Amino acid sequence: MKRFLLPWLAALPLATQALDLQRWQIAVTDFEGEALLAADRVTVPKPAQPRVPNSHVAARRAGDGTLTLQFSNSWIAQLRWQGGKPINLTPYLAQGTVEFDLNVIDLAHGGMKFKLGCGKDCERKLPFLFAGRELIGKGPQHLSFALKCFWREGDDFSAVPTPFTLEGTGSGEVQISRLRFNKTGKPTTACPDYRTQSVTPQRLQESWAVQWWLPRHAQKLAEIQAHREAGRRVDLVFLGDSITQGWENEGKQVWAERFAQHNAVALGFGGDRTENLLWRLQQGELDGMAPKVIVMMIGTNNTGDRLEDPALTVAGIRANLAEIQKRQPQATVLLLALFPRGEKPDDLTRRHNAKINALLPALADGQKVRFLDLGPALMNADGTLSQDILPDWLHLSPAGYAIWARSLESTLNSLLAP
Incomplete structure (x- = not known):
């Protein structure tokens, strides 16, 4: 299957390019369907007999690589990085960060989560509903999470098959750009401690x-x-x-x-x-x-x-x-x-x-x-x-x-x- 270069990744520092996300696909998903963002835009097709007939999920990619996810009346809407060779994030756990720019255009009737899929029966997520709504209309905001926000004791991060997913629920419009993993970074955004959640x-x-x-x-x-x-x-x-x-x-x-x-x-x-x-x-x-x-x-x-x-x-x-x-x-x-x-x-x-x-x-x-x-x-x-x-x-x-x-x-x- 053909894979598509994300232009903005080519401009990242060499230390970040070591993760080689350039060849990863962007899947756009609804509760009942999926499509690849192979061109500038895509709408997730509906099945013949949809369980959620009034839901709508679409995505587009700008020339600078910014990805926009639009969703309405959706149980689950995703931008999911997939299809690449599983990556070893173990060296990033000690001091590494997941960083990106987020622009929340509309989330008044929606929610948001960030996810990392670390393997079979291993999906780690961060809820971002309340914090996301506080960002509505404020333009692009740089977020940096410690990679350990997605890790629990016993997890194997040596071959991560789905390194990142932006998930929406309900209705909203969100933009994400400059997604990267840094081996050493400074977290700027808090996350819950799984041990005390x-x-x-x-x-x-x-x-x-x-x-x-x-x-x-x-x-x-x-x-x-x-x-x-x-x-x-x-x-x-x-x-x-x-x-x-x-x-x-x-x-x-x-x-x-x-x-x-x-x-x-x-x-x-x-x-x-x-x-x-x-x-x-x-x-x-x-x-x-x-x-x-x-x-x-x-x-x-x-x-x-x-x-x-x-x-x-x-x-x-x-x-x-x-x-x-x-x-x-x-x-x-x-x-x-x-x-x-x-x-x-x-x-x-x-x-x-x-x-x-x-x-x-x-x-x-x-x-x-x-x-x-x-x-x-x-x-x-x-x-x-x-x-x-x-x-x-x-x-x-x-x-x-x-x-x-x-x-x-x-x-x-x-x-x-x-």
């Missing part, structure tokens, strides 16, 4: 959530206040992510039948990881009530988003337990194992969640914190998942919520008894 409270940084996430937090505080002002005692609280939020949708009928009598509150937010739940707890979501039981399941998005070391995810779960016990010492916490995901037992994320679940019993004392693994009730005998229970191999159907409620029934009845 799961325990550092923060808002969810996803473009599809930013418009509703904080308002939902405010609505939940108001819901709790309404119970309090009406003199209703909240005896039961569920904490978690989209699976817990689903009690308000697919699980609504089961919730009304099983839990409404306890004035139960579902504090589930789609997309949340351990650090996002921790932020919410520290911002008052457990305050103003005194529940008898708190059911918590969190961490599957730590797996799905960044395939995080299981011990780090468990550290985030432990931090949330500590916050719960600090704010609601009278409550018994039912710590749930992460539900199975992926159709088959050998699914990567399923196996990863199983490693997390294996560490969770150590967090329970059998009294104030009790560990429950309800996963077997959601699986077929051979370990596969049924679409009748988990339609997308992750989220529950109404039948799945009925199974969840039945599996909790005996434990909840004893803990919630007058």
Whole structure:
């Protein structure tokens, strides 16, 4: 396949040219398609029956090599450097940097991430939504990240097949130029420490959530206040992510039948990881009530988003337990194992969640914190998942919520008894 020279790379210092990115292709991708930027511009073609029919992703290249990515209503839009000989970035890890000029033209309804693909099941990413929005309309800005921002202990950077990807979500327009790896450089842009990310409270940084996430937090505080002002005692609280939020949708009928009598509150937010739940707890979501039981399941998005070391995810779960016990010492916490995901037992994320679940019993004392693994009730005998229970191999159907409620029934009845 023909490869195309990026003119601006030819002008880089010799030390940078050692990475030989000149022959790498630029792939432009949508959630459902891909095209090579072989000329001045390209639009990613739509499949015959698109799942996201109103999405649009296009890219163009200027004479000076500046690349522009335009995307609208897109789940994922990318400029991806690919097709070259895998490069050895190991010598760059100690003091190396990834540097480029970024011009954020529009990101008011979109998000952005930077990625490095280091091999099979090895993709490292940096979220840049909040920081990117601060750059809207400010013209080209030089960014320099330590290469270690993309590295975790144990990663092999000796043959990196996909050295860089600019990813957009939602709608926006972003330009990038002068991308380079420096063997020694000075980082100018901070990045999260992967070792503490799961325990550092923060808002969810996803473009599809930013418009509703904080308002939902405010609505939940108001819901709790309404119970309090009406003199209703909240005896039961569920904490978690989209699976817990689903009690308000697919699980609504089961919730009304099983839990409404306890004035139960579902504090589930789609997309949340351990650090996002921790932020919410520290911002008052457990305050103003005194529940008898708190059911918590969190961490599957730590797996799905960044395939995080299981011990780090468990550290985030432990931090949330500590916050719960600090704010609601009278409550018994039912710590749930992460539900199975992926159709088959050998699914990567399923196996990863199983490693997390294996560490969770150590967090329970059998009294104030009790560990429950309800996963077997959601699986077929051979370990596969049924679409009748988990339609997308992750989220529950109404039948799945009925199974969840039945599996909790005996434990909840004893803990919630007058």
